[in-house]
Amino acid sequence: MKSYLAAAVQMTSKPDLEENLATASDLVELAVRRGAAFVTLPENFSFLGQETEKVKQASEIAHKSEKFLKTMAQRYQITIVGGGFPIPVGDGKVSNTALMIGKNGEELARYEKVHLFDVNLPDGNTYQESETVKAGVSLPPISISPELGKIGLSVCYDVRFPELYRQLSKQGAEVLLIPAAFTAYTGKDHWQVLLKARAIENTAYVIAPAQTGNHYARRTSHGHAMIIDPWGLILSDAGEDPGLALAEINPSRLEQVRRQMPVLNHRVFG
Numbered sequence: 638m639k640s641y642l643a644a645a646v647q648m649t650s651k652p653d654l655e656e657n658l659a660t661a662s663d664l665v666e667l668a669v670r671r672g673a674a675f676v677t678l679p680e681n682f683s684f685l686g687q688e689t690e691k692v693k694q695a696s697e698i699a700h701k702s703e704k705f706l707k708t709m710a711q712r713y714q715i716t717i718v719g720g721g722f723p724i725p726v727g728d729g730k731v732s733n734t735a736l737m738i739g740k741n742g743e744e745l746a747r748y749e750k751v752h753l754f755d756v757n758l759p760d761g762n763t764y765q766e767s768e769t770v771k772a773g774v775s776l777p778p779i780s781i782s783p784e785l786g787k788i789g790l791s792v793c794y795d796v797r798f799p800e801l802y803r804q805l806s807k808q809g810a811e812v813l814l815i816p817a818a819f820t821a822y823t824g825k826d827h828w829q830v831l832l833k834a835r836a837i838e839n840t841a842y843v844i845a846p847a848q849t850g851n852h853y854a855r856r857t858s859h860g861h862a863m864i865i866d867p868w869g870l871i872l873s874d875a876g877e878d879p880g881l882a883l884a885e886i887n888p889s890r891l892e893q894v895r896r897q898m899p900v901l902n903h904r905v906f907g
């Protein structure tokens with residue numbers, strides 16, 4: 638692994654596939670112009686709308702999202718992650734899949750979100766992700782690249798389950814990817830704290846692309862796509878507008894923090 642620039646894209650996806658892909662394309666291009674070798678897109682980057690609409694359009698969203706990621710990767714010679722989009726799995730359900738594609742358009746890693754967001758929030762909004770999404774059953778894979786390091790995938794609500802990230806760091810993950818569409822309500826109190834905790838306890842970089850602003854009806858996301866270093870310092874925070882968090886992923890910094898704070902070597906219970 639060498640030093641490189643990573644970008645966490647922040648966008649306001651809508652119930653409009655083509656519009657979202659056009660926006661994502663502009664932001665990927667911006668990231669590349671700023672020097673990013675690794676560009677990450679948030680959960681639901683290609684579609685964020687009513688569950689029924691999502692399921693109805695799922696084949697098209699799945700097909701076009703995958704094609705989009707391959708096109709971007711090859712056009713700009715980057716590694717790219719689409720942080721969660723629906724893929725039909727039968728019985729009227731979809732998986733919420735994150736996909737990582739390399740420079741030659743090759744698939745590097747694929748992960749079906751395991752923890753589903755079935756939560757009634759105190760603000761009156763209810764989320765029942767399991768109504769349309771079939772949960773994955775396998776740990777996320779780690780993509781091992783000589784250039785970008787060992788990258789572990791996850792999606793959004795997974796961030797609340799530290800045992801998943803412990804599994805990833807035990808298997809050598811140096812960079813944890815946490816693409817999200819965090820709600821505005823939970824995000825204001827939990828988002829930054831959870832991301833920092835995952836970085837600090839695993840002494841790993843965290844790259845967290847995010848949704849922001851109002852998508853449709855009452856669905857509003859928190860924003861603050863960010864990149865955090867293995868000590869827990871926020872290297873870049875995209876704020877609330879669409880845009881980018883951009884920061885250097887540096888193997889000597891990783892090695893330094895792992896020397897200064899050797900928690901991974903001091904584990905007793907797993």
Ligand SMILES: O=C(O)CNC(=O)[C@H](CS)NC(=O)CCC(=O)C(=O)O
Pocket residue numbers: 680681684685686691733753754764765766793794797818819820823824827
């Ligand atoms: O709805 C879709 O189309 C796709 N899925 C999502 O956006 C998912 C499930 S609703 N969002 C989250 O997991 C938010 C978690 C969160 O906000 C928290 O943990 O506080």
